[in-house]
């Protein structure tokens with residue numbers, strides 16, 4: 001187990017004076033959609049991201065570069081207070097760049113940032129609902145009966161009480177860590193499948209959405225590491241009558257958020273219908289296992305929309321339809337999306353010209 005077994009001894013060292021030095025943990029996204037990180041000592045806490053040095057790592061060890069040209073460069077794009085080391089220590093989010101000055105193959109942030117910049121006059125806000133599933137060290141669903149199954153779904157969603165929810169301590173620790181780091185986490189809830197949970201981040205404008213979701217995912221992995229629990233972002237972690245995991249993407253533009261906004265929501269949905277296939281292609285691997293038309297999902301092959309309909313591709317919340325303005329929810333994205341790809345194509349589609 002990777003659980004910290006010697007917390008009392010460790011805390012003795014965590015209290016030691018750092019003598020003015022600051023530890024910056026550089027985080028990046030690897031070739032399979034996981035985060036990786038390594039620590040660097042700085043002489044002082046930066047006041048802006050521009051003050052942070054570029055760094056690098058061995059890309060041949062992460063599948064991000066060949067051995068004969070293995071250096072991948074880390075360019076800092078954002079930084080956050082470190083809830084683990086605390087004090088002046090920080091966590092740095094970095095983009096990956098190749099030696100020849102091109103963005104690394106898995107650096108989807110670079111394109112996304114360009115799209116956000118091109119459409120920034122529309123002030124696009126996002127809110128992402130990150131669902132995820134807990135597994136134990138032996139790859140069984142966390143706290144499920146050994147060799148068996150819990151009772152069918154029903155009592156677990158937003159459940160309260162022993163036997164209905166698992167690992168609330170881990171979820172609570174992550175929630176606090178996000179708030180400490182300045183993540184705009186808007187809530188948490190237990191999901192329909194036992195040991196599946198959700199947190200929401202947003203509303204965030206433009207490129208901030210991808211940055212904050214990746215940082216919230218990183219913090220989740222770090223917290224879960226201490227609890228000895230594995231986090232899965234697979235869209236269908238378990239076959240059978242168990243809900244899959246998504247990353248519902250809530251969206252609004254400036255004009256959708258004011259009276260009369262429903263017209264702009266309808267326009268956006270019309271544009272989304274025309275590019276269904278292109279969107280699905282970026283909405284997560286193995287999403288076909290989840291988008292079956294069952295378990296509160298729409299079919300993957302056709303686009304649909306509706307007010308308060310959780311079986312549609314896109315849902316307009318009831319309160320939004322009633323008031324006539326607000327936002328819409330794209331329910332198609334899977335839990336394992338790269339939020340830069342999803343928010344990027346979203347802006348491209350709904351803020352761009354109508355296709356024929």
Ligand code: ADP
Pocket residue numbers: 125126127128129186187200201202203248250251252257326327329
């Ligand atoms: P659901 O009912 O689908 O479970 P949640 O409460 O889990 O909804 O998530 C709703 C998300 O919508 C939150 O992340 C919230 O920040 C986001 N949101 C609310 N208003 C807007 C808006 N105007 N534009 C974009 N996102 C929004």
Ligand code: MN
Pocket residue numbers: none
């Ligand atoms: Mn080395």
Ligand code: MN
Pocket residue numbers: 129198
């Ligand atoms: Mn939700």
Ligand code: MN
Pocket residue numbers: 129131191198
């Ligand atoms: Mn949910």
Ligand code: MN
Pocket residue numbers: 129248329
């Ligand atoms: Mn939702």
